[in-house]
Amino acid sequence: MENVRILLVDDERLVRRSMEKTLLRAGFDVDTAEDVREALAKFEAALADEEEGPYALAILDLSMPNFDGLADPNAGLQLLSKLLELDADLPVVVLTAFDEVARAKEAVARGARAYFVKGRESGLLEIVNEILAQHEG
Numbered sequence: 001m002e003n004v005r006i007l008l009v010d011d012e013r014l015v016r017r018s019m020e021k022t023l024l025r026a027g028f029d030v031d032t033a034e035d036v037r038e039a040l041a042k043f044e045a046a047l048a049d050e051e052e053g054p055y056a057l058a059i060l061d062l063s064m065p066n067f068d069g070l071a072d073p074n075a076g077l078q079l080l081s082k083l084l085e086l087d088a089d090l091p092v093v094v095l096t097a098f099d100e101v102a103r104a105k106e107a108v109a110r111g112a113r114a115y116f117v118k119g120r121e122s123g124l125l126e127i128v129n130e131i132l133a134q135h136e137g
Contacts, residue, residue: 004132005029005046007055009039009079010095011064015118019059019095022121023128031055035065036079043083054090057132058083059116059124061095062103073100077107084111091131093124 006028010016016032023030031046033039039060046054060079066072076094083090094115096104104115113131116124 003029004056005031005052005054006128007031007033007039007043007046007058009033009036009059009064009076010061011035012061015061015095019121019124022125026125026128028128035069036067036075036082037065037069039079040067040082043086047086054087056135057091057093057128059093059095059128060112062100062107063097073103077103077110080107080110080112089135091135093127093131 006023008016008020008030011034016034020030020032031042033042043055046052060076062076063073064075066075066078080092083092092112094104094107094112095118096115098117108115114127116127
């Protein structure tokens with residue numbers, strides 16, 4: 001998937017790095033952010049970047065620091081809403097811990113295309129490839 005840009009947002013450095021490596025090995029162009037403010041800034045910059053263009057997909061953690069910098073279990077939902085305001089067609093995958101599946105389903109109801117329980121990165125690749133194939137078709 002050459003030149004397919006993905007925005008990966010997770011405040012846990014080791015988790016973010018592991019998923020980033022998985023996506024890079026699969027040939028994706030990955031930008032990472034550790035909180036919603038950094039992610040929104042990168043997303044807005046990508047929308048304005050005529051050379052590289054916008055992200056093809058975003059992967060967002062649910063629980064991370066919010067726009068005020070405070071730990072917030074719903075910060076990912078706030079970011080999801082902002083990203084979809086800027087790009088209504090953006091495919092978004094929500095990352096969640098095992099015990100947060102109900103909130104992940106809420107994210108899907110709010111516009112995310114899918115959710116993924118952290119821990120099996122190969123499964124993440126399957127979801128990403130499937131969504132991108134549907135989005136192109």
